[in-house]
Amino acid sequence: MTGRPGNSGDVLVERRGDATWITLNRPDRRNAYDPAMAEAVAAALDGASRSRAVVITGVPGSFCAGGALTGLSRPDVTAMRGLYRASLRLFDAVRNCPRPVIAAVGGAAAGGGNELVVACDLAIAAESATFGQTGPRVGSSPVTGATNVMGVQIGEKRAKEMAMLCRRYSAAQALELGLVNAVVPDAELEPTVESWIAELAQLSPRYLEITKISSNVWWNAARDSFSSGLGMLVQSIGSPDMAEGAQAFLDKRRPRFPGPDA
Template sequence: MGEVTVDVRADATWITLDAPQRRNAFDPGMAAAAVEAIEASGASRAVVITGAPGAFCAGGALDMLGRPSVGQMRGLYRSSLALFDAVRQCPRPVIAAVNGAAAGGGNELVVACDLAIAARSATFGQTGPRVGSAPVTGATNVLGVQIGEKRAKEMAFLCRRYTAAQALELGLVNDVVDDDRLVDAVDGVVAELAALSPRYLEITKISSNIWWSAARDSFSTGLGMLVQAIGSPDMVEGATAFLEKRRPSFPAPE
């Protein structure tokens, strides 16, 4: 499976986002492969999503944003939402094993997962307004339910970076462990889940989607707004600055 590796180990399906050259950021093909892996995981007791060494996930691939086309960007936006929906609709608990930076859509992937365990070196944060985008598929809506509206707006507006310890304090993750204990810690949670009824875990999970489902229309609305902004000066400057590794200089508000 292109840029996604799947390892069925004991009671869990481990899905690894494997594009280290771009910090495991996903393009539409990679997101589709992850969706396929999630949908094929029904025989496992849990699903674990992690990243190849070096990062957890940097969100959607930004290399196409400097010269964006509507078709490409619409495909990227839709693939992001399809991935997050697959996580939420999976009948099994989905655990984020955050082994490095979770940025932008990667941070929203953590929001989408049912549980999250972070390595101590992991970092978290949104990137949208800094790179000419907006985090409309989780961080501007569901994240407020998880960590509180003011903190969610701080994360979405200011694009700050948060340590794993700060993410734990906020309530974005369930536990933080030493880097070399991450796999063991996740395996421990999987073992706990494996001792429980998969039927009633599924009922519990789907019932817990009430806030995600309530916000779901806003995801589509937000993505529609992003499509309308494709090629705008703010988008091009944010993406170009990111790719050139410099501070962006956005135009004054109109």
């Protein structure tokens, strides 16, 4: 694989036959993305129109832990705005890519990583994969997919359970919920994704694009919700809840949030 220029290998982009494979390559932080990483993935998606399909995956051991939390205990407002905007740019790029985008999930899809699965058109998980939102646990809220579009995919009550309780779900549970299309043994993840790509390659790219863009109706309807939710998150930057949630995550301890009247 080869890294895109200027990304220091954080995002690896490779054309394999009919598909473009985009691999998140920051195992030291479980493939959590910063604004530069998110922009690199979005740019790769923008440039993949000549492929029959696109795959987003992570280096072995993790899929994506969402936005990088480093520095959130003492956040910089400008930097946080940049991270929020980069997240939305990334998810929009998945939805606006004219080709089917497949999430190949090995390891943990957490927080924004789980929302990345929501944004993708199809998702195939290894048996070892896990899924879940982390927002209220780390002083944030999953407003770019999990509080809106995920309800269309798995049902409102289940989506609220995932977004509010911050539980972790196995690949088998994710399949039962409807969050992923298939679960396979870890060693069969890439071969299975390749077989789905081969099926897609036999179909009309023109009419697959029409099918995809038409299916964005719920995403488009929720787009104002994304923007307003991010606006609220911006206004909460530096709040005691954000500082405590982020520091507890970095310290690997249970957060001690102030009460509702604090």
